Amino acid sequence: MRAITIPEPGGPDALVWAEVPDPEPGPGEVIVDVRASAVNRADLLQRQGHYPPPPGAPAYPGLECSGVISAIGADVAGWEVGREVCALLAGGGYAERVAVPAGQLLPVPDGVDLGDAAALPEVACTVWSNVVRLAGLARGETLLVHGGGSGIGTFAVQLGAALGATVVVTVRQAKHERLLGLGAAHAIDYREQDFVEEVRRVTDGRGADVILDIMGASYLARNVAALATGGRLVVIGMQGGRKAELDLGALLAKRASVAATALRSRPLAEKAEIVAGVREQVWPLVAAGTIRPVVDRRLPMAEAAEAHRLVESNAHVGKVLLTV
Ligand SMILES: NC(=O)c1ccc[n+]([C@@H]2O[C@H](COP(=O)([O-])OP(=O)(O)OC[C@H]3O[C@@H](n4cnc5c(N)ncnc54)[C@H](OP(=O)(O)O)[C@@H]3O)[C@@H](O)[C@H]2O)c1
Numbered sequence: 001m002r003a004i005t006i007p008e009p010g011g012p013d014a015l016v017w018a019e020v021p022d023p024e025p026g027p028g029e030v031i032v033d034v035r036a037s038a039v040n041r042a043d044l045l046q047r048q049g050h051y052p053p054p055p056g057a058p059a060y061p062g063l064e065c066s067g068v069i070s071a072i073g074a075d076v077a078g079w080e081v082g083r084e085v086c087a088l089l090a091g092g093g094y095a096e097r098v099a100v101p102a103g104q105l106l107p108v109p110d111g112v113d114l115g116d117a118a119a120l121p122e123v124a125c126t127v128w129s130n131v132v133r134l135a136g137l138a139r140g141e142t143l144l145v146h147g148g149g150s151g152i153g154t155f156a157v158q159l160g161a162a163l164g165a166t167v168v169v170t171v172r173q174a175k176h177e178r179l180l181g182l183g184a185a186h187a188i189d190y191r192e193q194d195f196v197e198e199v200r201r202v203t204d205g206r207g208a209d210v211i212l213d214i215m216g217a218s219y220l221a222r223n224v225a226a227l228a229t230g231g232r233l234v235v236i237g238m239q240g241g242r243k244a245e246l247d248l249g250a251l252l253a254k255r256a257s258v259a260a261t262a263l264r265s266r267p268l269a270e271k272a273e274i275v276a277g278v279r280e281q282v283w284p285l286v287a288a289g290t291i292r293p294v295v296d297r298r299l300p301m302a303e304a305a306e307a308h309r310l311v312e313s314n315a316h317v318g319k320v321l322l323t324v
Helices: 041-047 121-134 151-162 173-182 195-202 216-226 248-254 268-281 283-287 301-312
Strands: 002-005 016-019 029-038 064-072 084-088 097-101 105-107 142-146 166-170 186-188 208-213 227-235 257-260 295-300 319-323
Touching: 002 301, 016 301, 041 301, 064 097, 064 121, 084 121, 084 268, 097 268, 105 268, 121 151, 121 208, 121 227, 121 268, 142 151, 142 195, 151 166, 151 173, 166 195, 173 186, 186 195, 195 216, 208 216, 216 227, 216 248, 227 248, 268 283, 295 301, 301 319
Parallel strands: 142 166, 142 208, 166 186, 208 227, 227 257, 295 319
Antiparallel strands: 002 016, 029 064, 029 097, 029 319, 064 084, 084 105
């Protein structure tokens, strides 16, 4: 088969579409013939040599895919050859075939095109596990989503709105209309406006109950300032650095909490639990059309370098897909 290999870490042209050995299904795994994968921010870091795949994961990038099951390993129940699926991966989605632990498979939700289903697993699992399971977002609360136009952001806005929260996003001005169309109640231009002030203004001074943050260090102090009493800040990205000072007094006074999580490195059993939760609680919302995959563009897998350039420029809204 062919896969996107990274012979030497570097810029987008480090991605090389090359002939590689076919994967074999281990116990508890199936082989998926890939129809599409999607670019995640983490893939850019992996390409640069900063985010190696966890032990046992395929060497090729790609944290999610959609496709058709073509082989089944030992000890797999409930899935059959020919079934259309999408999947959360620890790597290897940028390929014609990939071995997937069965616990990370999801059916293609009703009404979603097989290729477009590749836009869902990573964002659905990340957003649901952090915003719902960890932070416990409740109906009537305010959710602040940083990077509303990202793959993660476009999903978080839709899920938050579907759960009855008021969703506020930070996003550059040019993308405001799109985010309001997806269900955000307020869009803040983080380049021109102070998001702490704006969040306070739109919540009558209360602040945000839950913040999903992708910036890390550069937003930490302001995120704590923007939290409501009892607020929960969940950091899932470090685009603004990893080290910053945390004012515990400010946190304590608000009885607030800060958490940071990663999905890729979790043990298989935890990923399977998250995937099962997404299937039960999120997939019905997708099948009902309340949440849709937000696809900016579809490019052939061999043009992965172009897709990385696009994501690096932040010109996209939602997901950039790579199709086989
Ligand atoms: N921990 C985990 O398990 C996990 C899992 C998945 C993703 N993530 C993280 O989640 C983040 C989003 O991933 P993705 O693949 O969806 O990203 P993406 O589509 O590449 O989008 C990144 C976004 O960052 C926004 N941005 C840049 N500077 C900003 C700022 N100062 N304030 C607010 N937004 C800003 C850009 O929006 P504008 O166009 O508005 O500038 C851009 O849309 C990444 O940091 C990724 O590493 C973490």
